[in-house]
Amino acid sequence: MQTIHRYILRDYLVNFLMALSVITLVLYLGAIMRGLDYVAQGVPGGILILIFTLNVPYILTFSIPISTVVSTLLLFGRLSIDGEFTAMRSGGLSTWQIISPVVLGGTLLSLASLLIQYEIAPESRFARRKALANIGELDPVDLLDEGRFVRFPSLEIYVTEKNGHFLNDVEVYELNEEGQTVQTIRAQDGEINLYPEDKLMRVKLNQVQVQHPDAENPSDLTMARIIDMETYEFDVSYQELMDKNRISRSIKDMRGKQLTNAIMNPEEVFEKLDPLRQEKNRMKALVEYHKRIGLSMACLSFTLVGIPLGMTSKRKESNLGIPIGLGIVIAFYAFIVAADSLRDFPWLFPDYIIWIPILITQIGGILLIRRIP
DSSP: OHHHHHHHHHHHHHHHHHHHHHHHHHHHHHHHHHHHHHHHTTOOHHHHHHHHHHHHHHHHHHHHHHHHHHHHHHHHHHHHHTTHHHHHHHTTOOHHHHHHHHHHHHHHHHHHHHHIIIIIHHHHHHHHHHHHHHTTOSOGGGGSOBTSEEEETTEEEEEEEEETTEEEEEEEEEEOTTSOEEEEEEEEEEEEEEEGGGTEEEEEEEEEEEEEOOSSOTTOGGGOEEEEEEEEEEEEEOTTTOSGGGOOOOGGGOOHHHHHHHHHOHHHHTTTSOHHHHHHHHHHHHHHHHHHHHHHHHHHHHHHHHHHHHTTOOTTSOOOHHHHHHHHHHHHHHHHHHHHHTTTOGGGOHHHHTHHHHHHHHHHHHHHHHTOO
């Protein structure tokens, strides 16, 4: 029994490491192309290596689960085609005894992935952003973290949602030298144009409401003068913020305890926001929390599904297991993406949507394994 388990586990690990190497390299091609641009711009080799290294944990959060399903399909496809699985069953071993090393491997990979998701990847992502800011290669738009007030020398900007250079639900506070609010600008949406030679962002806002506080009663909003405008433009110098000490930690950069604190105590973590926006940020943190669990549990889920799909391979028959397995992977990630896109709609329970593919793949995988002859 131990000899068979070692034999199966060894083949599983070999397949996994080969798949992990290839898939990680494929996912890394975009970073490599960007790295060539950095080389052309004269970025020092040491910093370039640091940036590449810090990007690895994020890539692994995707390549590990995908490698799990590929290695499982390859292993059990070969055992089925070569008749080794049938021979093991004829020798008195049950299906669960044969597959137990691989199920254990999938479980351990889920735990390792969970560690990467909650601790290593967020910290490396944050460190990478600071490293890019240090060499002036961070996209200035990344300075505008969703759900947070970002302080520039003469104003504060809040963006509810950001899609590339397009912004939704924007709030801007223009400040005087004493840090007091001169006027408040609220806009339905907007866009940003960059002028790198001058280190400027030109922000164009649409459907704007400008609020000027009363000089004698600045805290009384009922006495404020309000002006409605179709568009409003202003320039922001981001030179001062392109500094590693000024980069703030976004929700995606939060480690496990920080993310839990944002969910349990949004009024402390997002203290400058109104209650409605605090709740929106809490939901974003909650979806991020469950998403990391879902991506980690994918290793075990893909293992349980991959075992019976790999066993569908027979001699002289086409192997449908691999395309079906990859289709399941795509569907699994589609649910994750859908949940992430619905984080601003808490009544749709996006944090629960993440668990749908996990339950389907794990329960379905166990039922299919029980039907293996």
